[in-house]
Amino acid sequence: METMGDLLEKVREFAYHSYAKExxxxxxxxxxxxxxxxxxxxxxxxxxxxxENGYLLYINYFLNLDPTETEDTCEFTLGMRTDLRSRxxxxxxxxSYIHGQGYLxxxxxxxxxxxxxxxxxxxxxxALKSIYKPIIINFKGFYGRDYFGVxxxxxHGEIHYSPVxxxxxxxxxxxxxxxxxxxxLDALLKEPxxxxxxxxxxxxxxxxxxxxxxDL
Numbered sequence: 001m002e003t004m005g006d007l008l009e010k011v012r013e014f015a016y017h018s019y020a021k022e023x024x025x026x027x028x029x030x031x032x033x034x035x036x037x038x039x040x041x042x043x044x045x046x047x048x049x050x051x052e053n054g055y056l057l058y059i060n061y062f063l064n065l066d067p068t069e070t071e072d073t074c075e076f077t078l079g080m081r082t083d084l085r086s087r088x089x090x091x092x093x094x095x096s097y098i099h100g101q102g103y104l105x106x107x108x109x110x111x112x113x114x115x116x117x118x119x120x121x122x123x124x125x126x127a128l129k130s131i132y133k134p135i136i137i138n139f140k141g142f143y144g145r146d147y148f149g150v151x152x153x154x155x156h157g158e159i160h161y162s163p164v165x166x167x168x169x170x171x172x173x174x175x176x177x178x179x180x181x182x183x184x185l186d187a188l189l190k191e192p193x194x195x196x197x198x199x200x201x202x203x204x205x206x207x208x209x210x211x212x213x214x215d216l
Contacts, residue, residue, distance in 0.1 A: 001029065004078070004164045004178065005171035011076045015045075015061050024049055028057070054081045055179075056158065072166035078175075080182040084150065084157030084189055087202045088124060092132050093149025093162075094139035104129065104136040109153070127201045131194065138188060146170035148181060150189065159185050 001007055010027040017023035021032040031052040038046050043063040050056055056079040063073070089109035106129055111117040132150075139148040146162045146169075159182050164171050188194070 001175055003171065004161075004168075004173045004175060007078070007175055008074070008076065008164055008166070008171055011057070011059055012074055014047075014059070015074065019047055030055065055079070056081065056160075058160075075163050075165040077160050077163045078178060079158045079160035080179070080186070082150075082152075082157040082159055082186050082189065084152045084198075085154060086152035086157070086198070087154060087205050088120060089151075089153035090124075090128060091149060091151040092128065092136075092139075094136055094141070094147040096145060104132055104139075106132070124201065124205055127204075128198075131197045131201070135188060135194070138185060141170060142173050142177065143170040146173065148185060150185070159189075 001010065007028075014023060014027055017027075019035050019037045021035060024032045024035060028049070028051070033050040033052045034048075035050070036048045040046055045061040047059040047061070048056065049059070058077040058079065059074060060076070061074045090106060092104055092106040095103050095105040106125060108120050108125060108128075111120060139150075141147045141162060148162070149160050151158050151160065161173075161178050161182075162168075162170065
């Protein structure tokens, strides 16, 4: 399993083995903690494979109606669990260059309370962006359109690489280069000044009355 393209081939083969733990270990080489599979619309299947070593595979199998795209039938995202947590769920990743410079794209969970949503957009999003902006270049990928991202909520945190499918140029990325970047980013996000800044934003957010008892 040299490249992400090799991993894509194993993901494709995995679909023929009823998502069994034994087959996941044989194909991917890591001990499996849990496998969750769900069926979606339009003959799609979503599978999440959690490994004992902390890595994750998010797989989407789909029916491609284009007769010229017989190989393009699945997509996967490789991730790694971290100890990062956040009161409000968010996802941030590196985005393509604009005028020679990369920028960050940040999403937060939508709140049912419209006032709370406005407070998140006016307070939480700018505060998170100010923390991640100086370090977002570290989330750059190896090619033109690939990237690394971070996701956190009250229960979990993870670092992930951009989705890979048949025509992705970054399927040529080496798996161990991706994993090495995961560990570099994990160490970076553990630096005291970054954790302190994130914790400070989380603490200030807890003082907002609308947050108490809110359902995000």
